[in-house]
Amino acid sequence: MTFEISFSGQVQGVGFRPFVFNLAKKHGLKGFVSNNENGVIIQATGCDNLVHQFYQEIILKPPPLALIKDQSIKQIPDFNFDSFKILKSSKSEKLNLPLTPDFAICKDCQSELLDQNNKRFNYPFTTCVNCGPRWSVTKNFPFDRANTTLAEKVMCENCTAEYEAPSNRRFHSQTNTCSDCGFQLCLADTNGEILSTNVSNIFTEIGQVILDGAILALKNTSGFLLCCDARNKEAIQNLRKRKRRPNKPFAILYPSLTLVKEHFKICDEEEQLLGNSVSPVVILSHLKSKNDLLLNHIAPGLKQIGVMLPYTGILKLLSETLQIPLVATSGNIHGSPILSENGVAFGELIGVADFFLVHDLNIFNPQDDSVIKYSSKNKQKIIFRRSRGLAPSYFGFKEKSKKTILALGAHLKSTIAFLPNDHIYVSQYLGNLDHFEVYQRFTKTTSYFLELFEQRPELLLIDAHPAYQSSLFGKELSKKFNSHLIKVQHHIAHFASVLGEHTLFDHDRVLGVVWDGTGFGSDAQIWGGEFFLYENKEIERVGHFEYFNWLAGDKMSLEPRLSLLSLADETMSDLLATKFTNEELKLYHVILKKNQLKTSSVGRLFDAVASLLGICDLNSYVGEAAILLENNIVSLDFDKEEFYPFKKNSKNISPKLIIKSIFKDLQKGISQEKILSKFMFTLAKIIFYMAEKQKVKEIALSGGVFQNASLVDLLIDLKGKEYNLYFNESFSPNDENISFGQMMYALHIEKLGS
Known part of the structure; x- marks a missing residue:
């Protein structure tokens, strides 16, 4: 038969x-x-x-x-x-399968790298069917060598024998190469002069320049990394200065799990994540002993550090040579996307790196490292960046759509989502579309998706913000393809992303809590502290934080002191005088009198609290004040569950009342630790108050504020058996999930897929 x-x-x-x-x-x-x-x-x-x-x-x-x-x-x-x-792969119809992500180097290949008797000893591009680059080298599908950037390399006799041997783990391995037929590393200086190509000693040479304090631009298999000695203060400060990154934390590449465990107390979930096939940057919070270098130079002001283990042969060999922690941050200049082309890297990083380690493997889909954290108490998974190892497929989609749909996401932390068949594809993190190079990669990625699946979008989904580059590009595409254009409000898309992840669209009533920094509201104000009700297949805004003044456009997100100024009353004039010059205060008071633009942003409330407590007045990177605020939380006292008044007798929540109450505590000499505890309990109480008010037991939470692991843990602890909480788990709660949320909204609320 x-x-x-x-x-x-x-x-x-x-x-x-x-x-x-x-x-x-x-x-x-x-x-x-x-x-x-x-x-x-x-x-x-x-x-x-x-x-x-x-x-x-x-x-x-x-x-x-x-x-x-x-x-x-x-x-x-x-x-x-x-x-x-x-049999050789065939393709008679349009592509209809998930796309395979990159996989971290497996233990077998790691062993071969270090085995002097193995033919792949010291060969940094060692892979097999169980590991290696996939999405980063994919040009087309089905996944065969001819459809990847490895097609230019012809397997040698030995590799061919492995490829054809059923008992070999490289049997039909499409990325199979060795030092005889594969790719070559090259160490060069900033002038492009070749210093070494000798695989037997190149890592010793690289190790020495790093130990001497140099900064290395290292081309990995998914893009460039900038590396230096994580123990060398001067090297780290040079990297910060050259990359224009004064305070933002760097990720650390550890040579082994053993050394990670010497420095950190890690849980089972973190250990598994560090060593699995994704091998992301894992944010660890529990240093075993105070390490001034780690705290003050690698992650200034923070008690948490992003850590990863070697996930490619290149990183493994470098780590084995040095046996020390290395800074390993995205290879780009401030605001630009991760670089992947040798020529471009030499041009862009000439003033950043001292040496370049490059190779001839063409990276077709560059990707940053994924970043993930587990909350300390309840081990809730929080994705900070979804990229290498996770993108571009999503496996939770079970519906069918008769229409081809393209969602172009938000403006910051942009991604695109595409539904050309039975699967949803969500791109890797692309970046901030204010930067031209990021916008170019965004448009290129969009075009690639359309070409790969040979489909034109019948429906185009964009953010409702009229000035977002993603929205403007979507309008252009809709004219080009004669596609039906739909605008999806930013925070509704956030809400829909959680509803979609957890298949909550079949539930009767769900409260949506969406807190972030900014988003264009349907009343043309800046939303960010929103409560929605999903009922009868519709989403309604049922509450929000009361509006306060939005000042100085995008500058407000860069200067937490402006959020405090917007929320302060006359009793705080002396405090404000310490944060602004007289000229600045005069100018801003004039602006306040004329200002018409308002916001409900909880992200800006976090900024105001950070400024009020003297934690941060000026951000040097996105979200710095909120991150520093979380890192100043010592503990949350459940025995003394105190919180600030937030105007319970009103439909909406008063951020000004919260700020005023915090200021009164400051004047009384209440400790920062106690104030932060009360503030976090206040936010939690607000959520459960709104749930009680709406008579809802199911609560879906999204937006960048829910990257705060302390708040997430607190909510889980307080929910009891009365409430069910749902967070983003396959996607980041920040704007990376907007494209997916737009797709979910179109399919389930607008029912545009039928």
Whole structure:
């Protein structure tokens, strides 16, 4: 009997075909396995029970990196195959499968790198079916070598033998290379003069320049990193100065989990995350002993540090050579996207790096490192950046759409989402569209998605803000493709992102709490402290923080003192005089009298509290005041659950009353620790007060404010059995989730996919 079996999901680039081949041989089946535009297709001839046993074994014990979304089996006319084969991939229709992300180097490949008797000893591009670059080198699908940037390299005799050997873990490994047929590293100075290409000692040379205090621009397999000795204060300060990054924390590359554990107390979830196939930057909060260098130079003012382990052969060999923590931050200049081309890097980073480690692997889809944190108490996962290892596929989508939909997201922390088939694709983090280079990558990524799937968008979704570059670009595309254009309000998209992640659209009533820094409201004011009710397939704004003055445009998000000025009353005049010059105060008071633009932003409330408490008056990077504020929270005293008044008898919440109450505590000499505890309890109480007022037990929370792990933990602790809380988990709560939220809104609220 002959059966046709199909699998869809993350089944390409994960060793699925060689796994099926060996399993078919084990069960004595004949036929073939192949990649196609939908995933993996199998035709197998054998006894009915053996074929079904084979089918069930694939479902129950797939390859380690595979994620099966759908599967099917059906009997077809008998065919007498002479053996079982892996056939060349075919594509007869448009692409309809998830795209495979990059995978961290596996333990087997790491061992080979360090084994002097292995032919891949010191070969930094060592990969197999279980690891290596995927999305970063993909030009087209199905995932075959010919559709990647590795196509230019022809496998040598030894690699070909591995590729063709069923018992080898490189059996049909599309990224297979070795030092005889693969890619070459090159160490160069800032003039482009080649200093070394010798793989046997190049890492020793690199290690020495780093130990001497130099800054290295290192081309990884997903883009450039800027590296220096994490113990060298002068090198770190040079990097900060050259990159124009005075205070923003750097990520640290540790050589081993053992050394991480010597410096940090980590939980099981953090340990698993550090070493899994994603291998992101993990934000760790529990230093075992005070380390002034880590606290004061790598992460100024913070008690948390982003840590990662080597996830490529290049990083592994560098780490093994030095055996020290290294700063490893995105290879770009301030505001620009991560660089990936050698020539561009030499031009852009000439004043930043002292040396360049480059290679000839072409990176087609550059990606920053993903960044993830677990809350300290309840281990709630919070994604700060979704990129390498996570993008571009999303596996929680179960609906069907008859229309092709493109969502262009927000302006800051931009991403795009595309629905051309049965799957949703959400791009890696792209950046701030104020910067021309980021905008270029944003438009290029959009074009690539359209070309890859050979689809034109029938529906185009944009943010309601009329001046967002993503919205303006969406209007251009809608004219070009004659697409129906839909504007989705920013905070409603945030809310819809959580509803979509947790399949809450089939629930009767859900309260949406969306707190962030800024977003264009339907009344043309700046929203950011919103409460929505999802009911009867509709979303209604049911409350918000009372409006206060939005000052000086984008400058307000850069200067927390302006938020304090906007929320302060006359009793705080002496305090304000310490934060502004007389000329500044006169100018701003004139502006305040004429100002018409208002905001409800909780992000700006955080800024005001940070300024009021003397934590931060001027941000040197986005969200600095809020991050520093969280890091000043010592503990939350549940036995003395105190909070500030927030005008319970009103429909909306008064941020001015909260600020006034905090100022009174300051005048009484109440400690900063106590004030911050009361402030956090106040925010939690506000959420549960609104839930009680709306008679809702289901609460969905999104927006950048919910990157605050202390607030997240507090809410989980206070919810009891009465409430169910839902947070973004597959996406960041910040504006990266807007494109996905726009898509969810279109499909479930507007019902535009039918």
